[in-house]
Amino acid sequence: MAKKTTSKTTKTSVKKPVANSVAKKPVEKKASGGAVPKVKPKSVVAEIVEASHPEEINPSVEADKAYAVSSEELEIDDSPVEESKALAVSDTNKSIASTDPLAMYLNEIRRYKVLSREEEMALAKKYFESKDPHAAEALVKSNLRFVVKVAADYSKFGAKMIDLIQEGNVGLMHAVREFNPYKGARLITYAVWWIRGYIQEYLMRQYSMVRIGTTQNQRKLFYQLQKEKDALDAMGIEPNAALIxxxxxxxxDEVRDMAMRMSGRDVSLDRPVDDEGTTSLGDLQKSRDDEPLDENLARLEQLEILREKIEEIRPELSERELIILDERILNDDPLTLQEIGEKHGITREAVRQMEARVLKKIKAKMDEAAD
Structure with a gap:
């Protein structure tokens, strides 16, 4: 019997989890038979993230910093998790990894490399010429952070942020497939129209006031009905269905139906989309800053024509005029007249005159295209 007791005591001491007071519990006698029941030791399971691994510390907050998007905008639940007192973990140094889908996604895309302009252009040309899927994948991944920023502009419309990002990603992938790197623009300049367009289309499908926007007339009404009402009000005319x-x-009857549906909408058109309150969902109806997708694409086609005509006049330009074209007119970050003059040893006025000549040639080409 002594051997049996010694054996059980040794076995229990091996399993003691944290403190001696816990380890003594299994050796307490229970039933009158004198047998000591096997007790499974208690244990605390927790993943401690050390301060030496910054990429895993509070991913929702870190991701927000990376994209300049606040956690409030992204609606991330980053409330602290209660930790075991026995672990005595400091809230300032360690945290439990979040399982929120959005936070996990943001943490994941933060690992993707942001390409330099030269790297992006090289990959864009590679995909354009060979349709290499690896090149396309790299282009998409490097711009996923930008999609988050665009999606955040629409997050206050009530849709889930992760859904807006997903729609924007589809727009980004479409843009990568269609992008022509030889037109002179950067990928993101081209892609932003598709990203916004796909997100807007998603919002139109989601809300009751825009679910009906499936025909050409319905879409036209969605975007222009409020604008027409405002115009009539400004002229002192009472808006009515017949006049609109x-x-x-x-x-x-379609005008009246749309007006009724919009008056019973479940999301206010006056709900602001930005912190300053300068943009609202109703602004999507006004084709000034946020135009309908069809109008955005029409504008994009005009830009494509412009770039084609610019390429046509290149052989007609002098060496210095080409410098003006590339370093000032087409550059996303154009140099000033003074900077170009100092860089190439010419006066500021000479640069201005050359720029005027180049723009005049471009205009002439565009006029020919219009004819």
């Missing part, structure tokens, strides 16, 4: 129908060329 005449102005837009849309049947009166």
């Amino acid at each position: 129908s005449s102005r837009l060329g849309i049947p009166e």
Whole structure:
């Protein structure tokens, strides 16, 4: 019997989890038979993230810093998790890794390399010429952070941020497939229209006031009905379905139906999209800053024509005029007249005159295209 007791005591001491007071519990006698039941030792399971691994510390906050998007905008639940007192973990140095899908996604894309302009252009040309899927993947991954920023502009419309990002990513992938790197623009300049367009289309599908926007007339009404009402109000005319129908060329019953649906909307058109309150969902109806996708794409096609015509006049330009074209007119970060003059040893006025000549040639090409 002594051997049996010694054996059990040794076995229990091997399993003691944290403190001696816990380890003594298994050797307490229970039943009258004198047998000591096997007790499974208690244990505390926790993943401690050390301060030496900054990429895993509070991913939602760190990701927000990386994209300049606040956690409030992204609606990330980053409330602290209660930790075991026995672990005595400091809130300032360690945290439990978040399992929020959005936080996990932001933490993941933060690991992707942001390409330099030269690297991006090289990959874009490679994909354009060979359709290499690896090149396309690298281009998409390097711009995923930008999609988050664009999606954040629409996050206050009530849709889930992760869904907006997903739609924006689809727009980004479409842009990568269609992008022509030889037109002179950067990928993101081209892609932003597709990213915004896909997100806007998603919002139109989500809300009851825009789910009906499936026909050409319905879409036109969604974007222009409020603008027409405002215009009539400004002229002192009472807006009515018959008048708006005449102005837009849309049947009166469709105008009335859209007006009724919008008056019973589940999301306010006045809800601000930015902290300054300068942009609202209703602004999507006004084709000034946030134009409908079709109008955005039409504008994009015009830019493509412009770039084609610019390429056509290149052989006609002098060496210095080409410098003006590339370093000032087409450059995303154009040099000033003074900077170009100092760089190439010419006066500021000479640079201005050459720029005027180049712009005049471009305009002439565009006029030919219009004819």
